[in-house]
Amino acid sequence: MADSAVQMAAISIQKGHRTCAIRGHTLSTTGVYIRPRTLREALAALSAGEARILSGGTDFYPSLGERVVEDAVVDVSGVAELRGVGVDGEFFRIGGLTRWSEIIRAPLPRCFDTLKSAAREVGSVQIQNRGTVAGNLCNASPAADGVPPLVALDAEVELASASSMRRMKLENFIVGNRKTERRADEILTAVLVPRGLDDAMSAFLKLGARRYLVISIAMVAAIVAVDGDGRISVARIAVGSCAAVARRLRTLEGALIGADVREGFDQLVKSEHLSLLSPINDVRATAEYRMDAARTLVQRALKACVSSSQMAA
Ligand SMILES: Cc1cc2nc3c(=O)[nH]c(=O)nc-3n(C[C@H](O)[C@H](O)[C@H](O)COP(=O)(O)OP(=O)(O)OC[C@H]3O[C@@H](n4cnc5c(N)ncnc54)[C@H](O)[C@@H]3O)c2cc1C
Numbered sequence: 001m002a003d004s005a006v007q008m009a010a011i012s013i014q015k016g017h018r019t020c021a022i023r024g025h026t027l028s029t030t031g032v033y034i035r036p037r038t039l040r041e042a043l044a045a046l047s048a049g050e051a052r053i054l055s056g057g058t059d060f061y062p063s064l065g066e067r068v069v070e071d072a073v074v075d076v077s078g079v080a081e082l083r084g085v086g087v088d089g090e091f092f093r094i095g096g097l098t099r100w101s102e103i104i105r106a107p108l109p110r111c112f113d114t115l116k117s118a119a120r121e122v123g124s125v126q127i128q129n130r131g132t133v134a135g136n137l138c139n140a141s142p143a144a145d146g147v148p149p150l151v152a153l154d155a156e157v158e159l160a161s162a163s164s165m166r167r168m169k170l171e172n173f174i175v176g177n178r179k180t181e182r183r184a185d186e187i188l189t190a191v192l193v194p195r196g197l198d199d200a201m202s203a204f205l206k207l208g209a210r211r212y213l214v215i216s217i218a219m220v221a222a223i224v225a226v227d228g229d230g231r232i233s234v235a236r237i238a239v240g241s242c243a244a245v246a247r248r249l250r251t252l253e254g255a256l257i258g259a260d261v262r263e264g265f266d267q268l269v270k271s272e273h274l275s276l277l278s279p280i281n282d283v284r285a286t287a288e289y290r291m292d293a294a295r296t297l298v299q300r301a302l303k304a305c306v307s308s309s310q311m312a313a
Contacts, residue, residue, distance in 0.1 A: 032072040039081055039160065039189065045074045046185045047162035053187065055097060056130040058123065059139040082134075082189055091192040096134030096158075100146075101125070103133065112193075113308075114149040114202035114221045121145050121206050124213055134188040140174045140245075147174065147246040148221035148238040149204055150191060158190040159183075167192065177244045200225040200234055203304035205297045209284060216241045217285040218293040222301035224256075232256045237301070242277040242294050249273055249298070261306045269299050 034051075036042040045051065051072035054060050076082070082097040085106040092108065100119040108116070122128050122136070122145050136146040137157065147170070155170045159182060170191070173181050182188065202223040208214030218241050225234035235256040240246040252273035259268055271291075279290035 035075040035078050037078050039079055042074055042076050042079055042187060043160060043162040050184060055132045055135040058127050058131040059135055090195050094133055094191040096188045096190055097132050100128035100131050109198035111197045111200045111202050111223055114152060114204040114223060117204035118145040118149045133191055138180055138182060138188055140178050140180050142177055142244050143215045143241045148219055148240040151238040151246045151248055152221040152223050152236040153193045156192045157188055158192060159186040160189045161185045174245045197223060201305040201308045203301045205301045207293050207297060218242050218290050218297055220297040220301045222305050224305035226261055230261050232259045237298060239277060239294050242279040242290050247276045265299050265302045269295060
């Protein structure tokens with residue numbers, strides 16, 4: 001199937017300064033660049049040999065530093081079928097190649113406000129117009145703004161290869177700093193968010209050393225649903241930039257259930273609830289400062305959710 005798909009596709013390959021159309025080419029040669037138009041062609045190209053995936057390029061190119069691209073490259077940015085947001089049965093489906101500016105504009109329910117706020121924090125408008133959701137997740141930076149909201153939303157990732165399709169929780173997909181469970185021949189085709197919390201309130205807060213174009217010191221995504229008696233019925237909290245991967249604070253989530261939102265959260269959020277975090281000292285902040293900031297951001301994010309729920313009531 002893979003070979004025939006490559007054969008069928010008149011794939012444009014640029015090598016060095018020459019551009020030519022080659023059928024049935026394999027990716028064994030370094031410096032090969034392929035820009036397929038369909039997912040089928042992209043998967044066939046990846047199955048033909050080792051190659052790096054290029055999407056918006058906003059992490060790909062900076063990661064090269066002074067080096068030139070030596071690997072074979074499959075540029076998936078022309079695969080239109082992987083862009084856009086919609087409903088797929090019990091899930092919201094976000095195409096892997098959906099750009100951050102498209103997330104901001106998409107008509108999504110309130111529980112996605114956390115993701116939309118994070119999208120507005122990704123670099124600048126120019127970066128949001130180019131950078132994709134899949135690129136953010138597959139790059140797997142501990143400071144990736146898209147990860148805490150999607151972890152809080154309990155998102156799954158869909159991974160396709162020429163021979164298989166599989167899904168897994170985003171929490172299990174990112175396994176370390178710049179490490180994921182993606183196999184070399186797989187493309188992250190979509191992010192799936194279970195429905196059911198559509199009307200829950202959500203917030204995203206990011207602390208950096210300046211207001212714009214900043215890598216976070218700590219960030220928090222929170223989703224809260226409140227029942228008719230003013231008590232919390234659902235709480236989801238994920239913290240980023242304070243461990244190699246974003247962490248859900250499940251003990252705190254459990255402790256918040258039934259809490260009366262009129263009594264506030266300052267006493268409810270305790271240090272032990274953040275014990276899963278393992279922040280580092282680096283140029284942006286000390287570990288101690290990060291921990292303190294994370295706790296404050298959690299309290300503020302919960303307050304932001306509750307005040308938006310009171311405004312909506
Ligand atoms: C100036 C600047 C500021 C930035 N600021 C922020 C910020 O504030 N917050 C933040 O989170 N990020 C920031 N970024 C990083 C970047 O913009 C985002 O992570 C963006 O979402 C990456 O998407 P991309 O499509 O450009 O990925 P690419 O650069 O194309 O790819 C990134 C990685 O993902 C892989 N990949 C891409 N698509 C797929 C796919 N569909 N399937 C499998 N693998 C894939 C690539 O092989 C590569 O390893 C910034 C970048 C720049 C240059």
